[in-house]
Amino acid sequence: MDSNAFIKGKLYINGKCVEIENLEWTEHSVFKGVFLKHVIKGESTNDSLSCHLVKINPRCEIGIHNHTGKTELHEILSGSGQCSIGQTNMDYINGVVGFIPANIDHSIKADNDGLLLLAKFFPALV
Numbered sequence: 020m021d022s023n024a025f026i027k028g029k030l031y032i033n034g035k036c037v038e039i040e041n042l043e044w045t046e047h048s049v050f051k052g053v054f055l056k057h058v059i060k061g062e063s064t065n066d067s068l069s070c071h072l073v074k075i076n077p078r079c080e081i082g083i084h085n086h087t088g089k090t091e092l093h094e095i096l097s098g099s100g101q102c103s104i105g106q107t108n109m110d111y112i113n114g115v116v117g118f119i120p121a122n123i124d125h126s127i128k129a130d131n132d133g134l135l136l137l138a139k140f141f142p143a144l145v
């Protein structure tokens with residue numbers, strides 16, 4: 020999958036069409052070099068799901084954390100890095116999908132080319 024096709028794509032939700040590239044990137048409040056684009060917010064899904072593009076700059080990371088009561092699914096769109104989920108370590112490259120059960124510590128580190136992933140949360144990340 021060409022990540023540019025996704026970033027320049029459209030979101031159809033609740034009878035509306037949203038240009039994904041027009042959504043704003045926001046800097047993560049804790050992790051330096053990490054940016055989020057909130058593609059689907061919980062308010063649009065009755066808090067059942069949220070979906071976020073996550074851009075991790077080269078050699079930056081999302082340190083160990085967990086999301087209480089929320090299951091997370093990562094779809095790697097471009098770049099490369101490593102993810103630790105509990106005691107399991109895996110390479111994150113284009114085409115990999117990582118499943119993170121609720122309440123499990125995890126971290127992600129980007130390699131030299133950075134990392135772009137789509138993170139989905141069930142229920143929505145607030």
